[in-house]
Amino acid sequence: MRAYVFPGQGAQFTGMGKDIYEASPKAKILFDQANAILGFDITSIMFNGTADELKQTRVTQPAIFIHSVAIALSNDSFSPDMVAGHSLGEFSALVANKALSYEDGLKLVYKRAMAMQRACEINPSTMAAILGLDDHVVEEVCASITDEVVVAANYNCPGQLVISGSIKGIEIACEKMKAAGAKRALPLQVGGAFHSPLMEPAREELASAIEATKFSTPVCPVYQNVNASPSSDVNAIKKNLIAQLTAPVRWTQSVQKMVADGGTTFIECGPGKVLQGLVKKIAPQAEAMSI
Numbered sequence: 001m002r003a004y005v006f007p008g009q010g011a012q013f014t015g016m017g018k019d020i021y022e023a024s025p026k027a028k029i030l031f032d033q034a035n036a037i038l039g040f041d042i043t044s045i046m047f048n049g050t051a052d053e054l055k056q057t058r059v060t061q062p063a064i065f066i067h068s069v070a071i072a073l074s075n076d077s078f079s080p081d082m083v084a085g086h087s088l089g090e091f092s093a094l095v096a097n098k099a100l101s102y103e104d105g106l107k108l109v110y111k112r113a114m115a116m117q118r119a120c121e122i123n124p125s126t127m128a129a130i131l132g133l134d135d136h137v138v139e140e141v142c143a144s145i146t147d148e149v150v151v152a153a154n155y156n157c158p159g160q161l162v163i164s165g166s167i168k169g170i171e172i173a174c175e176k177m178k179a180a181g182a183k184r185a186l187p188l189q190v191g192g193a194f195h196s197p198l199m200e201p202a203r204e205e206l207a208s209a210i211e212a213t214k215f216s217t218p219v220c221p222v223y224q225n226v227n228a229s230p231s232s233d234v235n236a237i238k239k240n241l242i243a244q245l246t247a248p249v250r251w252t253q254s255v256q257k258m259v260a261d262g263g264t265t266f267i268e269c270g271p272g273k274v275l276q277g278l279v280k281k282i283a284p285q286a287e288a289m290s291i
């Protein structure tokens with residue numbers, strides 16, 4: 001069975017999408033529609049902008065979404081048995097499996113980006129990558145810090161877990177992780193504590209937009225971040241999508257579940273090859289590639 005997977009924030013690069021735009025009439029239509037939907041020329045920034053311009057939250061998230069969806073929907077052989085997306089990528093996955101229209105998906109992604117930016121301004125915060133520790137050790141260290149917000153945020157693959165929280169909390173946690181035997185505890189250059197309780201203002205803001213958006217029964221299950229389980233029920237999909245902003249991304253568990261449910265080939269749709277690498281570490285027996 002074929003599992004199509006979609007990357008999240010951080011996969012952007014200068015010139016992204018230009019080759020697809022020039023090669024595929026189907027993709028060109030989607031890129032041109034994006035400019036009209038968003039009300040600014042995002043494709044110009046994607047094709048010709050600087051790395052700093054692409055790092056702007058209002059650009060990064062919709063740019064990755066547009067790129068990912070354009071690759072999937074312009075590919076004549078695209079026929080998923082299951083889909084999943086890493087954080088932001090879950091919105092791309094939901095358009096790919098027809099739970100969301102492209103227009104509605106892009107509008108939600110843009111609202112999500114702006115809501116997350118506002119939440120970051122309310123609560124200055126950050127994240128850090130912890131390498132070389134078992135998940136349960138990372139969780140225990142986070143739980144031991146009671147006077148600051150620190151939580152496990154991204155279960156990327158065995159031995160790689162990203163934590164999220166207050167700036168002071170992450171500083172304390174990194175020292176404790178090193179003392180516990182972590183190979184590295186590396187603060188990340190991000191705007192805030194994504195997938196933590198500090199994103200609650202963004203969750204509340206996005207919830208109303210998701211509730212007001214039409215979702216359809218998908219053509220195949222989506223394995224969602226919050227529970228690493230397949231869903232085709234519209235109400236469950238919306239509920240999990242709302243919860244995603246303050247809950248951890250269970251990517252390791254999602255890939256394991258997809259393999260257990262018959263996934264043998266994982267195809268990454270989007271900029272970069274990060275998810276391919278993670279899949280190979282999580283499930284070495286599976287085939288991983290990109291289109």
